[in-house]
Structures are given as structure tokens and as C-alpha cells.
Amino acid sequence: MATSATPRAWSVAALATRRHYFPALFVLLFALSLAAFWDNLVTDVHQPSNGDPKMLVHAFFAASWMLTLVVQSAFIRAGNVRLHRRLGTAGFIAAVGVTLSTLYLFVAKWKGWALMEPEVKANRLLLPAFAIFILLAYRNRRRPEIHKRLVLAGTLFLLEPILARLYDPYLVPVLPDAVNRWDAVAYLVYLAGTWSAFYLSLFVYDWLVLRRIHPVSLTGFAMAIALNALAYLG
Numbered sequence: 211m212a213t214s215a216t217p218r219a220w221s222v223a224a225l226a227t228r229r230h231y232f233p234a235l236f237v238l239l240f241a242l243s244l245a246a247f248w249d250n251l252v253t254d255v256h257q258p259s260n261g262d263p264k265m266l267v268h269a270f271f272a273a274s275w276m277l278t279l280v281v282q283s284a285f286i287r288a289g290n291v292r293l294h295r296r297l298g299t300a301g302f303i304a305a306v307g308v309t310l311s312t313l314y315l316f317v318a319k320w321k322g323w324a325l326m327e328p329e330v331k332a333n334r335l336l337l338p339a340f341a342i343f344i345l346l347a348y349r350n351r352r353r354p355e356i357h358k359r360l361v362l363a364g365t366l367f368l369l370e371p372i373l374a375r376l377y378d379p380y381l382v383p384v385l386p387d388a389v390n391r392w393d394a395v396a397y398l399v400y401l402a403g404t405w406s407a408f409y410l411s412l413f414v415y416d417w418l419v420l421r422r423i424h425p426v427s428l429t430g431f432a433m434a435i436a437l438n439a440l441a442y443l444g
Contacts, residue, residue: 236279246375271307332441363430
């Protein structure tokens, strides 16, 4: 009986994972984004960046992209593929806006490659990767297994600014003093660990649903590692 139940239990887990994973993960990413920029939205609305047009344009497109992920994954979960595809172009436009507005910020704040912090270098390398993955996702919009993984992997390339905004106000106050003395190392461990946790969850999803790790998942993880290594070691 145990032998016959095991495939059935695996099938139930796979079905539940397929149905809930992407909607839940995109809701989590959206919630993290809100928490990261809560000061801009609620607690410190008069800060200078809130009156900077280039920052406002970037914030609009970034928020639109994250909200689009939540809405589009909810449509798929509800079985409304037609509406999901109808709004797909709007989502692609939001991604283009994220790319161009972020690129403008990079140009406006350019001080020379050698003067940049490693995480800033990494973000400059990861932006083209985001653009490429989202373009490939749009071109593969009729191939859902590829499409959704490209969208997620591309979005994870933009994770560092969100994690950076979460670290000081939410984690530093609760970390032991011994950890905070090694702030740069602690932040790097936090960054790498969180990034890896997201990809690990994707690998688990792949294994439950496909019984293998999808090539897009592996490619996204490898690119994240390679581009961050290039920024931190180069």
C-alpha cells in the first residue's frame, strides 16, 4: 500500500506546486518590494528621491512590472489564459520601461567603473540579462514552461536593490553585534543566501513538476552566479 500511495502523493504535491508556486512567489516578491520601499511610500514621503522625476518614472515602471507579475500569475491560476495573454503586451512594455529607466539612472549616476561598489557593478551587468530574459520570455509566450521560468529568472536578476533596502532597517537591528561587526561579509552572505534560496525553490518546483531541473532554471542561476562573480572579483 505504501508503494502505491507514494506516486499518488507525489502527483498531489506536483499538482499543488504547479498551481500555487508562481502566484505565491510573485506575491512574495511584490511584498518584499513594498517593504523595501515603505519609507518612500509611507514613512518618509518628503525625501528628495520622491521629488526626482527620473526616480519617479523608474519607480512607476518597477511597481508596474511587479504588480503585473502578481496579476498575470493570478490569471493563470484561475485558468484565464486568454486575459493573461491579452495583458502580456502591457507587461512587456512595463519591462521595457524598467530597463530604460534603470539604464538612465545608471548613466545619470555614472562615476567610472573602478569607483563603483561591487554590488553596483553587478546591477549594471544584471540589467542586460534581465532585458534578454524578458525578451526571450515574450518570444516564447506560447511555450508556458519556458516562458514563466524566463520571467522569474529575469526578475530575480533585479533582486539586489530590493534586498539592499531590506537589510539595514529590518535585519541589522536584530542581528548579533558579532555579525554586524562583519557588516560587508554578513551582507554578502545574506545576499547570496537569499538569491540561492529563491533558485533552490525553483529547482524544487522543477523536480516536483518535471522530475528534472529545467534548463532555463539552471541557466538563470548560472548567469546570476557568473555576473555577480565578475562584479565582485573583477
